[in-house]
Amino acid sequence: MAIQESKVKTAVDGRKGERADHIYRVAAEIMCQKGYEATSMKDIADAVGLTKAGIYHYIVGKEDLLFQIMSFAMDMVDENVVTPARKIADPEQRLRVIIEGHARRILEVGGAVTVILEEMAALTPAHRKAIRARKRRYFDLVRETIGELQTQGKLRDVDPTVAAFNLFGMINWISRWYRPDGKLTPDQIMRDFLQIALNAVLRNA
Amino acid sequence: MAIQESKVKTAVDGRKGERADHIYRVAAEIMCQKGYEATSMKDIADAVGLTKAGIYHYIVGKEDLLFQIMSFAMDMVDENVVTPARKIADPEQRLRVIIEGHARRILEVGGAVTVILEEMAALTPAHRKAIRARKRRYFDLVRETIGELQTQGKLRDVDPTVAAFNLFGMINWISRWYRPDGKLTPDQIMRDFLQIALNAVLRNA
Numbered sequence: 001m002a003i004q005e006s007k008v009k010t011a012v013d014g015r016k017g018e019r020a021d022h023i024y025r026v027a028a029e030i031m032c033q034k035g036y037e038a039t040s041m042k043d044i045a046d047a048v049g050l051t052k053a054g055i056y057h058y059i060v061g062k063e064d065l066l067f068q069i070m071s072f073a074m075d076m077v078d079e080n081v082v083t084p085a086r087k088i089a090d091p092e093q094r095l096r097v098i099i100e101g102h103a104r105r106i107l108e109v110g111g112a113v114t115v116i117l118e119e120m121a122a123l124t125p126a127h128r129k130a131i132r133a134r135k136r137r138y139f140d141l142v143r144e145t146i147g148e149l150q151t152q153g154k155l156r157d158v159d160p161t162v163a164a165f166n167l168f169g170m171i172n173w174i175s176r177w178y179r180p181d182g183k184l185t186p187d188q189i190m191r192d193f194l195q196i197a198l199n200a201v202l203r204n205a
Numbered sequence: 206m207a208i209q210e211s212k213v214k215t216a217v218d219g220r221k222g223e224r225a226d227h228i229y230r231v232a233a234e235i236m237c238q239k240g241y242e243a244t245s246m247k248d249i250a251d252a253v254g255l256t257k258a259g260i261y262h263y264i265v266g267k268e269d270l271l272f273q274i275m276s277f278a279m280d281m282v283d284e285n286v287v288t289p290a291r292k293i294a295d296p297e298q299r300l301r302v303i304i305e306g307h308a309r310r311i312l313e314v315g316g317a318v319t320v321i322l323e324e325m326a327a328l329t330p331a332h333r334k335a336i337r338a339r340k341r342r343y344f345d346l347v348r349e350t351i352g353e354l355q356t357q358g359k360l361r362d363v364d365p366t367v368a369a370f371n372l373f374g375m376i377n378w379i380s381r382w383y384r385p386d387g388k389l390t391p392d393q394i395m396r397d398f399l400q401i402a403l404n405a406v407l408r409n410a
Contacts, residue, residue, distance in 0.1 A: 035326040037242030121240040158397035165382040166375045173374025192363035200405035
């Protein structure tokens with residue numbers, strides 16, 4: 001699979017990986033605009049400047065492409081959010097790194113792949129199971145972090161699972177409303193977003 | 206349109222309206238599970254116990270059905286959230302009524318129609334424009350309420366639009382995670398949800 005080849009850091013595979021990542025981003029944008037089902041392989045090939053035959057060098061088919069986009073999205077979450085967060089012992093600091101890392105990623109590289117992560121119904125059962133397991137591991141990290149904050153007396157008097165879901169709601173929703181040409185910069189939004197999200201769940205954020 | 210007929214409170218139209226509302230809810234559930242494009246009129250007819258010919262008594266076609274479901278969702282928002290909220294002069298109390306009214310509705314009647322409200326790409330341009338305008342009016346009510354709270358010094362030091370989007374993120378996301386067979390009752394979730402959502406944006410909720 002292209003997304004795994006991109007991790008093999010040889011020059012050739014690296015180039016193929018970057019090209020594949022670009023296709024995933026562009027395809028996600030098109031699927032967001034037109035809807036997954038209404039998007040054809042030709043739409044995607046046209047947008048990335050490949051022939052319909054050429055794009056099959058990178059992609060097996062439309063469902064596989066969807067799975068690759070979702071795997072790519074979860075790779076980014078692992079790399080930019082989960083891995084840095086797991087190195088942090090203090091749960092409050094860890095939660096801050098998770099929220100900021102994930103939100104900043106959506107603000108800076110766009111939210112299309114986040115929106116596409118919702119298209120679970122279009123996956124084959126095996127692909128759906130794989131993506132669901134990866135989402136679950138991320139959720140569990142956030143849920144456990146909030147549980148530690150509860151033990152420390154820092155969580156508001158709320159159920160940690162409800163708190164975790166609300167954080168995911170705020171983070172994922174950014175992909176629906178943020179526009180790079182809006183009046184606020186990513187830094188301004190990030191500052192307000194962190195304040196809102198941390199105060200939502202912590203007694204003294 | 207069936208959804209407008211349902212407001213004419215004659216016995217016959219009332220019955221047709223209730224039947225149509227039932228079809229909208231069931232259709233929304235199926236579309237959530239299978240995806241909008243993958244759902245056929247036959248799937249919906251089978252689920253509500255009508256023949257394929259019979260369902261066309263209520264529905265013009267699949268896109269029109271999608272539009273009717275969204276209109277039905279926005280009718281519920283108007284009736285259960287916007288109309289009661291507009292009667293409340295105090296912005297903090299109004300915000301509380303909006304958040305509670307909307308969240309409770311999702312917890313009690315299910316979130317399928319909320320999820321379907323995202324399927325904007327599948328609408329005709331005229332239908333999309335109509336639904337977008339209704340969503341916008343609701344957003345503006347929340348945004349203006351938060352603006353009043355800012356004037357009163359009750360809002361955190363954040364942009365009111367960012368605050369409004371975060372509230373919508375938390376509310377809409379309930380439809381993704383809430384399961385009626387989960388360990389928490391709607392009342393327990395509602396209590397925690399209100400605490401989280403109000404503290405997210407207000408200095409002293």
